[in-house]
Amino acid sequence: MLRVLSILVLFPELIYGFLRPSDTMCKFLDTDSTCSVTHGGDLYLQVMANASDHRLELFRGSKKVLIIRRETVKILEEAFRNRTEAFRNNGTIKIQNVQWEDAGKYKVDVYDKDGIHLKKVEVMLEVKANPWPVVVYAGASVGAFLLVVLVSVCIYRKSKAHKQPGAVI
Numbered sequence: 001m002l003r004v005l006s007i008l009v010l011f012p013e014l015i016y017g018f019l020r021p022s023d024t025m026c027k028f029l030d031t032d033s034t035c036s037v038t039h040g041g042d043l044y045l046q047v048m049a050n051a052s053d054h055r056l057e058l059f060r061g062s063k064k065v066l067i068i069r070r071e072t073v074k075i076l077e078e079a080f081r082n083r084t085e086a087f088r089n090n091g092t093i094k095i096q097n098v099q100w101e102d103a104g105k106y107k108v109d110v111y112d113k114d115g116i117h118l119k120k121v122e123v124m125l126e127v128k129a130n131p132w133p134v135v136v137y138a139g140a141s142v143g144a145f146l147l148v149v150l151v152s153v154c155i156y157r158k159s160k161a162h163k164q165p166g167a168v169i
């Protein structure tokens, strides 16, 4: 009984873990390209192997979104506040909980410690739907339907058995 209860308690968490949008890692060390992220997931955008001595500026379209210098991340666009992190020792920018409106064209300008522009990386960000909820709900509907069919068949057989006493099923 206890075991059943603990499964019931854990179940929502298992489902949540399963439904959680996956995280995406996009590496653009030399090339520009498209990065496709699951809606609600986290994006790790790596633009250099090591940015410890560099300054990075992220643009969304022509708007400067954030500046990463020394240990600080300076946010210029409210939409990116509280969900953006920088890992300078592997040159990665992390954006959490990617939303539909985050889709679009981005650019990262990389400067060395003397302020000399070293390179720019351009990224087309695509946001795609998290497919898991649909899969799970579809699976659950089919399961529920089969259960209803099974129960109906059992009830039907039982009532038949009652009408014909002694009948062998």
Ligand SMILES: *[C@@H]1O[C@H](CO)[C@@H](O)[C@H](O)[C@H]1NC(C)=O
Binding pocket: 078, 079, 081, 082
């Ligand atoms: C960011 O977090 C602070 C403190 O938790 C909160 O006051 C602020 O409203 C948040 N900003 C956004 C844009 O979510």
Ligand SMILES: *[C@@H]1O[C@H](CO)[C@@H](O)[C@H](O)[C@H]1NC(C)=O
Binding pocket: 050, 051, 052, 053, 089, 090
């Ligand atoms: C990155 O570079 C800094 C300074 O050049 C160095 O101290 C650090 O160990 C490097 N980090 C990695 C992960 O290589």
Ligand SMILES: *[C@@H]1O[C@H](CO)[C@@H](O)[C@H](O)[C@H]1NC(C)=O
Binding pocket: 025, 044, 046, 087, 090, 092
């Ligand atoms: C960079 O470092 C962070 C924090 O340690 C880690 O979460 C992330 O996966 C790393 N990114 C890459 C591309 O190695």
